[in-house]
Amino acid sequence: MLSLNNISRPTLLAGIVLVGLVFGFWTEATSKAQDEAPAGVVNYTRIDATVACAGATPAEVMPELKRLGFSSVINFRTNEENGANIEVSRAAATSAGLNYIHIPFRTPTPETTEEFLAAISDSTNQPAYIHCASANRVGAMWFIKRVEQDGWDTERAMAEAETIGLRSERLKEFAVGYVTR
Structure with missing residues (x-):
């Protein structure tokens, strides 16, 4: 002792x-x-100089995201989600000089995951701002990115993903299953 x-x-x-x-x-x-965190943005988490994750993001904040140094917006929300306003967000992002990448999903698939991994690894999209409605889906995709592209162990990646907003057991199961396939 x-x-x-x-x-x-x-x-x-x-x-x-x-x-x-x-x-x-x-x-x-x-x-x-x-x-x-721009006004009106839900669950904002700045990971490092190259990425921030968040939940619902109003179209009005796209110029602020550009001012903060982001090059792209990666949006996981679907057209059917209340308040998603995909085309308004796309127009606002484009007008602000941001690449707008829409990868809509409620339930992730290997295809949406591969599309995200390609987008996030493209240097022209860095720094990237990634969002969905609550940061739950963002956390799941970020977990996969950390394990697949950054070589993190699953425990460390899961801790970060949960900090970002990953709460859904279904999304956790998909993410862990994807990286252990």
């Missing part, structure tokens, strides 16, 4: 400072990502 009596004061102080710095950087990064 570790005893504080055996730890020197400088070592203890260094540990406390390190924890404080890590917490500070994490808090600042989280705060910046939240501050960056």
Whole structure:
């Protein structure tokens, strides 16, 4: 068992400072990502400099996405979804100078997955903004991307996917089944 009596004061102080710095950087990064989220966007998560994931995204924010540095919008919503406004979103994205990639699905298939993997790996689409209604489908596709293209293990990829918004057991089963086929 570790005893504080055996730890020197400088070592203890260094540990406390390190924890404080890590917490500070994490808090600042989280705060910046939240501050960056365009108004009206649901479940925004900035993954890194090349991608952000989100849920419902109004067409009106397309110019803001361009200002934030995105080159493309990848949308998984179907025409039938309430508030999806696919053609309005496409026109707004195009007008803002964004590539608009529509891969509609409610239930993923190997074909929609391959289409997404091709789109996300195309350097002309980077940085990419990926969205659906709640970020649930985005999380599933991002899980697959992390395992298939980035070589992540499934546990690490699932933790990130759940942070993004993956909640559906059906989508989790598809994603895990896809990468273990």
